[in-house]
Each structure stands twice: as C-alpha cells, then as structure tokens.
Amino acid sequence: MFGDYSIGDLGAIFAMQGFAGLILFSVYVLMALGLAIIFGQMGVINMAHGEFMILGAYVTWMTSNAFQSFLPALFPGYFFVAMALAFIASGSLGMLVEWAMIRRLYKRPLDTLLATWGLSLILQQAYRSVFGAREVGVELPEWMMGSWQATDAIQIPINGMFVMCLTILITIVVAYVLFLSRWGRQVRAVVQNRVMAGAVGINTEKVDRYTFGLGCGIAGVAGSAFTMIGSTGPTAGQLYIVDTFLVVVFGGAASLLGTIASAFTISQAQSTMEFFMSGSMAKVLTLLAIVAILMMRPQGLFALKVRK
Amino acid sequence: MNGVLMSDETEKGLKSPLRRQLLMGMAALPALTMLPRPSFGAGPATSAVNTTGLAVTDSEVTVGILHSVTGTMAISETGSVQAEKLAIEQINAAGGVLGRKIKYIQEDGASDWPTFAEKAKKLLVNDKCAAVMGCWTSASRKAVLPVFEQYNGMLYYPTFYEGLEQSKNVIYTGQEATQQIIAGLDWVNKTKGAKTFYLLGSDYIWPRTSNKIARKHIEGHLQGAKVVGEEYFPLGHTQFNSVINKIKLTKPDVIYAIIVGGSNVAFYKQLKAAGIDMSKQTLLTISVTEDEIDGIGGENIAGAYACMKYFQSLDNANNKAFVSAFKKMWGEKTVIGDVTQAAYLGPWLWKLTVEKAGSFDVDKVAAASPGIEFKGAPEGYVRIHENHHLWSKTRVGRAKADGQYELIYETADLVEPDPFPKGYQ
Numbered sequence: 001m002f003g004d005y006s007i008g009d010l011g012a013i014f015a016m017q018g019f020a021g022l023i024l025f026s027v028y029v030l031m032a033l034g035l036a037i038i039f040g041q042m043g044v045i046n047m048a049h050g051e052f053m054i055l056g057a058y059v060t061w062m063t064s065n066a067f068q069s070f071l072p073a074l075f076p077g078y079f080f081v082a083m084a085l086a087f088i089a090s091g092s093l094g095m096l097v098e099w100a101m102i103r104r105l106y107k108r109p110l111d112t113l114l115a116t117w118g119l120s121l122i123l124q125q126a127y128r129s130v131f132g133a134r135e136v137g138v139e140l141p142e143w144m145m146g147s148w149q150a151t152d153a154i155q156i157p158i159n160g161m162f163v164m165c166l167t168i169l170i171t172i173v174v175a176y177v178l179f180l181s182r183w184g185r186q187v188r189a190v191v192q193n194r195v196m197a198g199a200v201g202i203n204t205e206k207v208d209r210y211t212f213g214l215g216c217g218i219a220g221v222a223g224s225a226f227t228m229i230g231s232t233g234p235t236a237g238q239l240y241i242v243d244t245f246l247v248v249v250f251g252g253a254a255s256l257l258g259t260i261a262s263a264f265t266i267s268q269a270q271s272t273m274e275f276f277m278s279g280s281m282a283k284v285l286t287l288l289a290i291v292a293i294l295m296m297r298p299q300g301l302f303a304l305k306v307r308k
Numbered sequence: 309m310n311g312v313l314m315s316d317e318t319e320k321g322l323k324s325p326l327r328r329q330l331l332m333g334m335a336a337l338p339a340l341t342m343l344p345r346p347s348f349g350a351g352p353a354t355s356a357v358n359t360t361g362l363a364v365t366d367s368e369v370t371v372g373i374l375h376s377v378t379g380t381m382a383i384s385e386t387g388s389v390q391a392e393k394l395a396i397e398q399i400n401a402a403g404g405v406l407g408r409k410i411k412y413i414q415e416d417g418a419s420d421w422p423t424f425a426e427k428a429k430k431l432l433v434n435d436k437c438a439a440v441m442g443c444w445t446s447a448s449r450k451a452v453l454p455v456f457e458q459y460n461g462m463l464y465y466p467t468f469y470e471g472l473e474q475s476k477n478v479i480y481t482g483q484e485a486t487q488q489i490i491a492g493l494d495w496v497n498k499t500k501g502a503k504t505f506y507l508l509g510s511d512y513i514w515p516r517t518s519n520k521i522a523r524k525h526i527e528g529h530l531q532g533a534k535v536v537g538e539e540y541f542p543l544g545h546t547q548f549n550s551v552i553n554k555i556k557l558t559k560p561d562v563i564y565a566i567i568v569g570g571s572n573v574a575f576y577k578q579l580k581a582a583g584i585d586m587s588k589q590t591l592l593t594i595s596v597t598e599d600e601i602d603g604i605g606g607e608n609i610a611g612a613y614a615c616m617k618y619f620q621s622l623d624n625a626n627n628k629a630f631v632s633a634f635k636k637m638w639g640e641k642t643v644i645g646d647v648t649q650a651a652y653l654g655p656w657l658w659k660l661t662v663e664k665a666g667s668f669d670v671d672k673v674a675a676a677s678p679g680i681e682f683k684g685a686p687e688g689y690v691r692i693h694e695n696h697h698l699w700s701k702t703r704v705g706r707a708k709a710d711g712q713y714e715l716i717y718e719t720a721d722l723v724e725p726d727p728f729p730k731g732y733q
Contacts, residue, residue: 013557016582020549027547125378133382135573135603145607147583157581160549229581230546231573231603235380239544239570274550279541280511282550 012153021271023160026167027229028263031240032247033174034219036259039248041178041191042211044102045113049244050237051123052216055093056086056223057232058131061138068139076141083166083224090220095213102212103205106194120237127234135233144228159228166225170218175256177214187211250290252300262301266290351407357667360460363436364668369408371396371655372415372431374442374452379419380569385444387599388466388651389414390638392441395655398633405659406668413437421451428452432459438668439464441654444647446470446513453478462670464654467647468594468616470517471727476674479657480697481690482650483617484727485518488594490525491702491719492615496562497530499717500590504536506560508551508567508575511540515566518594521732522564528731536560541567546574552582563591572600576608586611592704597645598711606711618649618687619705619713630686643711649686656682657692689722697725 031053038046046052063082067075097119105112144162147155178184189197190204198204223237230236243266251262266286273282294300349367351357363370373392375385396410404410413435415427424443431437432455439462443449446469456463456477463478471484496502505526509515519538526533536558539551555563567575572595579591591612598620601609620631620643630652634644657680662668665676681691691699699722705713 009557013553016553016556017550020553023549024547128378128382133377133386134599135383135570137573137601137603137605139605139607145580147581149583155583157549157578157583159577159581226546229574229577231570233383233570233603235383236570238380239546271547271550275554278539279545279551283542283545 009153012151015150015154016156017271017275019156019160021268022164023157024267024271025264026160026164027226028243028247028267029171029260030163030167030222030225031219031244032251032259032263033170034215034217034222035244035248036251036253036256037174037178037218038212038215039245040253040255040259041187042106042208042215043109043191044105044212045109045116046215047113047117047241048097048120048123048237049219050239050241051120051127052090052094052219052237053223053226053240054127054232054234054237055090055123056083056220057138057227057236058127058136059086059089059220060224060227061131061136061232064139076143079141079144079224083221086220086224087217088220090223091213091217094216094219095209097216098209098212103208106208124234124237131234133234135231135236138227138232140228162228163225166221170221171260174218178256183207183210246287246290250294250300252302255300255302258300258302265301348404348407348409351404352666357406358438358669359667360669360671361436362438362668362670364408364438367408368411369405369438369668370411370413370435371658372435372437372440372442373412374415374417374424374427374431374440375444376417376419376448377414378416381417381419381444381448383569383603384599384647385417387642387645387648388441388444390642391466391634391644391648391652392655394634394637395652397637399655399659405662406666410655417442417448421447424448425451425455428455428461428463429459432456432461437461438662438670439658439673441466441651441658443467449473449478460670462658462673464658466651466654468650470514471729472517472733474695474697474727476696477670478696479654479677479692480725480727481653481657482647482698483700483702484697484725485521486726486729486732487617487697487700487702487723488615489518489522491723492592492594492613492704493522493525493530495615495704495717496590496592496613497533500561502561502590503533504558504560505533505562505564506536506555506558507538508563508565509540510543510545510566510568510571512543515568515595516540518566519564521729524732541571543569543571545571548575548578549582552579552584555584556582561590563589565591565593566595567593568595572596573604576604576612580608596707597647598643598713599645599648601707601711602643606707606709609707610709612707613704613716614707614713615702615704616646616713617700617703618646619703619715620644621705621712621714622687622703623715624686624688626684626688627686653682653685653690653698656684657690661692691722693725695725695727697727699724 035049038044060082067078147157186202186207190207247263251258270286354366358364375389376382400409417424431440441464443465444467449465465478466481468482468488507519509519523535526535593614596614661673661676661680665672677692678694683689693699701719702723703718704716706716708714
C-alpha cells in the first residue's frame, strides 16, 4: 500500500499517526482517571461514570450558550470556565450520590454495580427530559478548531493537543493529591482498613464522600473536554463506559500507574491496527489481546503487592 | 381527481395550528367563526367501511404511533413522532378520514426490538388500530414484521433503509438504498469528475448493504472509477484519527460516509480538526440529515454534500407550509430532516388510500395502495409503487454553517424504487 508514495509523504503520515496514537492515549487516560479513583481506590463499580461525564458535557454546552448570549466578548475563553463548572457540577452530584446511595453499599461492593447501573438509567432519562432527546452541538471558540500546520504535510489537530495538555495537568494533580498530600494518605488508609482508619481518628465518611466527589468531578472535566471530539446527548456516556473499564481493569484496578500504562498500550495498539485494517477488526483484535493477557495476569498489568 | 381534492384539503389542514393560536387570543374570537369547523360522524356507515373489527366508530378511527421516545434511538425517532402527530392534527382539521376523526394511541418501543414487537401486538390485538405509523431502525422493523403479517396490520415505515424487503403489510415511505445511492454517485462522478471513492460506514446492515450497492455501481457503471478503501467502525466508535490519516494518504476524490449516531459527531469534528477542508475535499454522505447536524454543529460539516430526498430548505409551496406548521407546533428551533418528512407522509398516504378504497379494512387498503399519489408532499410529489415503496426524487444538498442544506441537484424525474436491485447484490 505504500508503493506510490514518496518518503516525505510517508514520514508525514507516520508523524501524524504517532500523534493520533498520543491523542487517543490522552483521551483514554482522561476518561479512566475518575474511574481509577472510584473503582481502584474505593472499590465501587461505578457504572454511571459515563453519565457523570455527560453532565460535564451538558454544563459546557450551557456555559457556551450563556457566554454567547451574555458575554460574547469573553467567548474565546469560555471553555476554561466551563471545565471548572463541569468539575463542580459532576463533583457535587457525585457527593450527593455517595451520601444517598453509595455509602450504604461499601460492605457489598458487587451491589454497587447494580445500583450505579440503575443510577445511569435514571440520569440518562433525566437528561432526555431536561435537555431533549436530540444531541446538542457545543460551539467551540475559533482558536480551538482546525489544525496546527507543523510542516507542509503535517497537520496536528488543535483540540487533540488541548486534550493532551489537559490530561497531563490533571494526572499530575491527581498523583499529587493521592500520593503526596495528607488527604491522599487518609484515602489510602480508609481503603486498606476502614475500621482501623476510623480508630486512629480519620473521618472515614468525609474521606469517602470527597474521594467519590473527586472521581466524579474529574469525569465531568473529561466530559467537558470531549465535547470537542465527540457527541453530547443523553446516552453519549455509554460510548465511553466500556473503554473506560477496559483501561482501568487492564491496568490493575488499584494502580494509577497501571491505568496510565494500560491506556498507553491499548491506545497504541488500537490506533496502529486501525491504520492497517478496518476499525471493526482493530477493535476485535485489541479486545482479544486484552482477554488473552488478562487470562495470564488476572490482576492486570500492575498490581499492588499486598501481604495476604 | 384525487390529486385535485388533495391540494384543497392540504390548504385547509395547514390552517389548523393557526386556529389554535387564535383560540388562545380572546381578541381574535370573532375571526374563529369564519374558519371551517370539521364535523365528524357524517361519513359512510361503520358497518360498510369496517368489516374486520378494527377500532372504528361512527365518529372516530384509531391508529397507532410506535416509536422509541426513550433509550438510544429517541434521538432519531422524536422527529418522526412529531411529524406524524402534525399530519394527524392537520387531517383532523380538514375533516378526518371518511368523516371520522383520527385518534392515536402512542406506544414507546424504548429502543428495544422485542419491546417493539410486543407493543405492535398490543396495538393490533388489543387496540385494533386501523394502521400504525412507526419503527425507525431496520432491526425494529424486522422485529415487528411477523406481528404485522400474522395479525394483518398496516405499518407505515418512514426511514430510508437498505431495501431487500417487501411486504403487503408495510408501506415504506422512505427511500430504499438504490434511490438514495445511485443518483448521488452519478452526480458526483459527472459534476466533480470523481474517480476514486473511499467508503466508510458504521458496522451494521444498512451501511454495509448501502456500500455494497455503491461499490457495485462505482465499479460497474461509472467509467474508470474505483473504490480505494472501504472501512467499518463499531457503532459508538469515537476515535477517527487513524482513518483520517489513511484518507490523507490515499487522497480519494470522494469520501463516501455512512456513519451514524454519536460516531457521526466525532467523525466530523475530528475531520475538521485534522484540517480536511470540505471546500477542497468532496465528502458525500447519506446518513446526515438536518437533525444530525444539530449535534455535529454546522461549522464542522459545512461544505459536505448529502444525498437525500428531502431538505428543510426545499423551495416549494407545500414545503413552506409544512415547515411553518411544524415549527408552530413544535417550536421555532426544531429542524426537519429527511426521515421526519417521510414520517409526515405516512398518515396522509393512509388517509388517501382509505378514501380510495372506501374502507378501513387492511386488505382493501393494501390492495388500493399502489398508484396513490400525494401532491401535498413537502418533498413535492410522491406516488406509491406496486412494491409498496415510494417513487420520489433524489436530491443532493450542500451543508451550510447554519445547519441547513442548500439544494445543489435533483433528478429530473421520480426515481423508481427497486428494493431487490438486480446486479447489485
């Protein structure tokens, strides 16, 4: 298939393809981070993760409309405000859900699967009733559209680079919060031994609530960012949920580094194979490979060594 | 005869939303008396027009509306429900069918095919609906087809679809695949000199069958043209950067895209972000109507061509009246896509057929269907073919940034529906 092309052409395509892989990698990390916290650190199987993302997307859409009507001059910068609002909205909803539902289920982690799945259906229908069944189009400021012309032949999508920067930033913040801050130590203590953590004076309920809220908030930011590349509709969250769980489980549920490594592996495999074969076949092969690897390493790529 | 009668009735029908508005304003009350008021119950005797026990009384006839208003498909089917309700309201305002007012029972298929079958059975067996307007996806149609055939019901199906089906119990008011594909390919070949085509689609029956027909036509009927790539993506796929790079490498004259649902939005946004300029790169789609552009964003798809039979921007008197009535009923911001218009045809075609048959009986309606013409159709004029599909024109439109299509080309004559195209399978 490469016979007719010059070296320059091929070089440009491979450079762009490399970026396509990196962009996919960032997208995977961004959508999986929130779940890695909730599922990995707290053990809650949050099937409503996609719906928390879509809440962020709807918040972005509303912010964009508000800016267009009331503050058209500031429209180019609205996206940053929208992401902050998306974090607050999804995070608050997450804390509310934790208080009303999840906290009663910590002793029955499998039941969280059913409860959050029900929650996802409720949220989908709520979005449909409030925002309508049709997809909404989120208008982007001019500077975020189009591509950056690196050389004559190489074009890199600007929104892709934006997602990459955002992902790096959020990953650093999450890593800091979980591993270096005092609060992160409390989170890990609660996860490892709830009773003991309570006994040494950690307010476990509060820690749970904020952790769940943080995970949902990050999902909201991810949803906000994905308005640039995907659709915003009541059921759009379902598009992400399978890939999200795939990344988290494949990486080893409790490990943040694992999530990142697994996102990298899956995205590179997927985007390389998509280049050489059809999208459907690439997906099939990726899934087969993951199944095979998980059979050999059921705990995922990276697992915490815990004394049993 | 039928046609002359029709246009007259359409006009009256279109005054109905206006009448509602007048009702709201007290000041306009005197004007109300000047408008025609439909009176029901003056038609032929019920025993004569209903010999099979359908839900027909002296003053009313019941039809069903069966679409998904919840679940994934609600996004697409909402427009069809709106159009069908509008048509029914207009028909009632114009005097109903055989002197009877249409009453509808709406059921929700909930985007779930077994639910569709169950609700279809309920509408036919419990409610005895004289006709059902409904279904959207081929999967839902396939699920209800045995029910309609077993209980002898009448289904008006609005969506453009892959063909390869024909039933006494179904009237297909959308295009089958050849009506939507061939004229568009001929057009792009002739006016753009397109020789190389890159076919894309979501991975299920409709895009695959359509691309198969497209490939046969490109390779067999267009001089010197060839397909340089053909690819499918799982439904819900959201990452298209790799295939976009492949397209950049192969530089096809035409990208032929049949991507549906949420994937659509991702595809066009990423195409735009990757710097593919639709004023230089021709893209022809058969899966993006004005409805989908709402989600994609006009600025992301401006310049692309779509091959449909209807665009909201069509410039004819029928369509102008239809669009304004639709917006009055469902809000200024709603848009009308190809399928929505096809759904609007359903109740009207049924009414005309019942009047021609002089009966609500399903067998008589099915037999009377071929040859029924609807001159009040927003798309211009349609006629039912022997095979229960519609003769209609194929049109090519160009997307504009405001979310509307600008009509670029339309076939001179009506295109014959051919659900089992020879040489294309």
